[in-house]
Amino acid sequence: MPNIAIIGGGIGGMTLALALHDAGIRDVDIYESDSHVTELGVGINVLPHAVRELTELGLQDQLMATAIPTGEIVYYSSHGQRIWGEPRGLAAGYKWPQFSIHRGELMMILYRAVLERLGPDRIHLGHHLAQFGEENHYAWAEFVNRADGSPVESIGADLLVGCDGVHSVVRHALYPNEGPPKWNGITMWRGVTRGKPFLSGRTMIMAGHFSRRVVVYPISKRLEDHGEALLNWVAELKTADDQPMPRQDWQHQARIEDAVRPFETYKFDFLDVPAMIRGAETVYQYPMVDRDPLPTWNHGRITLLGDAAHPMYPVGSNGASQAILDARVLAQALATQSSIEDALAAYDAARRPATTAVVAANRQVGPEKCMQIVEERAPNGFTNLEEIISTAELEEISKSYKRTAGFDPEILNTRASFSVPKR
Ligand SMILES: Cc1cc2nc3c(=O)[nH]c(=O)nc-3n(C[C@H](O)[C@H](O)[C@H](O)COP(=O)(O)OP(=O)(O)OC[C@H]3O[C@@H](n4cnc5c(N)ncnc54)[C@H](O)[C@@H]3O)c2cc1C
Numbered sequence: 495m496p497n498i499a500i501i502g503g504g505i506g507g508m509t510l511a512l513a514l515h516d517a518g519i520r521d522v523d524i525y526e527s528d529s530h531v532t533e534l535g536v537g538i539n540v541l542p543h544a545v546r547e548l549t550e551l552g553l554q555d556q557l558m559a560t561a562i563p564t565g566e567i568v569y570y571s572s573h574g575q576r577i578w579g580e581p582r583g584l585a586a587g588y589k590w591p592q593f594s595i596h597r598g599e600l601m602m603i604l605y606r607a608v609l610e611r612l613g614p615d616r617i618h619l620g621h622h623l624a625q626f627g628e629e630n631h632y633a634w635a636e637f638v639n640r641a642d643g644s645p646v647e648s649i650g651a652d653l654l655v656g657c658d659g660v661h662s663v664v665r666h667a668l669y670p671n672e673g674p675p676k677w678n679g680i681t682m683w684r685g686v687t688r689g690k691p692f693l694s695g696r697t698m699i700m701a702g703h704f705s706r707r708v709v710v711y712p713i714s715k716r717l718e719d720h721g722e723a724l725l726n727w728v729a730e731l732k733t734a735d736d737q738p739m740p741r742q743d744w745q746h747q748a749r750i751e752d753a754v755r756p757f758e759t760y761k762f763d764f765l766d767v768p769a770m771i772r773g774a775e776t777v778y779q780y781p782m783v784d785r786d787p788l789p790t791w792n793h794g795r796i797t798l799l800g801d802a803a804h805p806m807y808p809v810g811s812n813g814a815s816q817a818i819l820d821a822r823v824l825a826q827a828l829a830t831q832s833s834i835e836d837a838l839a840a841y842d843a844a845r846r847p848a849t850t851a852v853v854a855a856n857r858q859v860g861p862e863k864c865m866q867i868v869e870e871r872a873p874n875g876f877t878n879l880e881e882i883i884s885t886a887e888l889e890e891i892s893k894s895y896k897r898t899a900g901f902d903p904e905i906l907n908t909r910a911s912f913s914v915p916k917r
Contacts, residue, residue: 679735749777
């Protein structure tokens with residue numbers, strides 16, 4: 495049975511550990527740079543294709559108890575005029591829900607499952623990967639304490655998987671000339687605000703257009719049970735070309751008024767966006783970045799997964815979902831192919847082209863193209879939407895993104911499971 499070293503205990507790394515365990519591969523260790531697993535981040539969406547994987551890993555009850563099963567998504571113009579709406583999750587005919595959840599709570603669900611199933615001695619916190627390599631079908635790695643650089647441990651493994659996020663040390667060593675992630679000039683302010691439920695209470699909205707957009711959705715089942723809503727929001731603004739890029743740090747705090755100012759006019763009858771932003775305790779700032787797709791993720795006994803492999807713009811809510819899919823496909827390949835080399839080749843062949851297509855679609859603004867078109871054709875608002883964009887055009891935008899990102903309902907509901915039959 496191969497020993498597998500997972501570098502990075504984020505959503506991708508934790509899911510990979512659970513998927514390998516489920517596939518019967520038990521000699522698995524996670525090495526995480528942070529010395530604690532904490533509930534960092536704000537909200538994320540887990541789309542039905544990824545919820546299917548987490549369900550097949552036995553986690554749906556925990557998700558149901560914590561997350562909001564998103565019922566619909568509605569797109570609005572910058573004037574608050576409705577452009578397009580569609581049901582989501584079960585209401586859209588999927589066999590699995592779409593969940594809106596706090597990233598930290600999803601992390602804790604995964605972390606607790608890893609502790610229970612693999613055991614606490616398989617998670618090595620405070621292990622920051624400093625160096626690694628590969629010789630004679632064997633990988634090695636050296637870890638340091640990130641705070642002071644002191645050596646912590648050296649290990650060997652049959653396979654090393656870089657799940658170390660958008661600033662991946664593994665990717666950088668494999669592609670040293672790649673340079674930093676690419677910024678598209680958009681600054682994202684993110685936060686959560688306690689408030690009243692809006693629209694259906696389980697609606698996700700997008701309003702505006704690519705250069706000035708807000709995304710809002712509720713993420714807490716606990717607050718919903720008390721008639722309240724924990725609203726996760728992202729407010730995005732394309733800044734002038736000469737503006738410096740904000741720091742690439744998920745925890746970088748910003749001034750609340752900087753986030754409010756560009757959205758002062760976004761006071762809609764269903765939601766007062768500036769008031770919602772002002773109601774947040776903390777506002778975080780992050781640049782919208784991605785990277786160009788790679789020619790391969792595999793280098794001998796080393797591969798990449800999740801944001802380390804395919805960082806993408808957070809358009810269409812796919813970052814975490816694609817990392818979860820990677821994890822299940824890699825685990826299935828390792829459990830069913832005759833060698834690690836064959837498994838890595840199958841994984842790369844299945845997941846790299848698929849995620850390359852999502853990275854490209856997100857650069858073309860993904861399903862939010864409808865907002866962009868309306869802004870361009872009717873910048874001052876419209877009286878009859880059909881004169882601006884036809885229903886057929888709106889339907890095609892929505893369907894084509896689902897096909898690209900792997901969550902077309904018919905295809906998802908009928909495709910074979912990635913689970914490996916138990917012996
Ligand atoms: C703190 C944090 C907050 C985030 N907040 C949000 C959010 O609010 N909304 C959103 O949509 N997305 C957020 N993301 C990103 C989102 O989680 C990812 O895009 C997605 O889930 C893909 O997951 P991943 O496991 O590939 O990468 P990540 O979730 O980024 O996980 C990477 C992991 O690798 C660890 N790591 C990094 N370098 C090393 C190293 N050298 N050695 C060992 N371990 C290392 C990191 O500490 C981290 O735990 C956040 C990520 C982080 C790390």
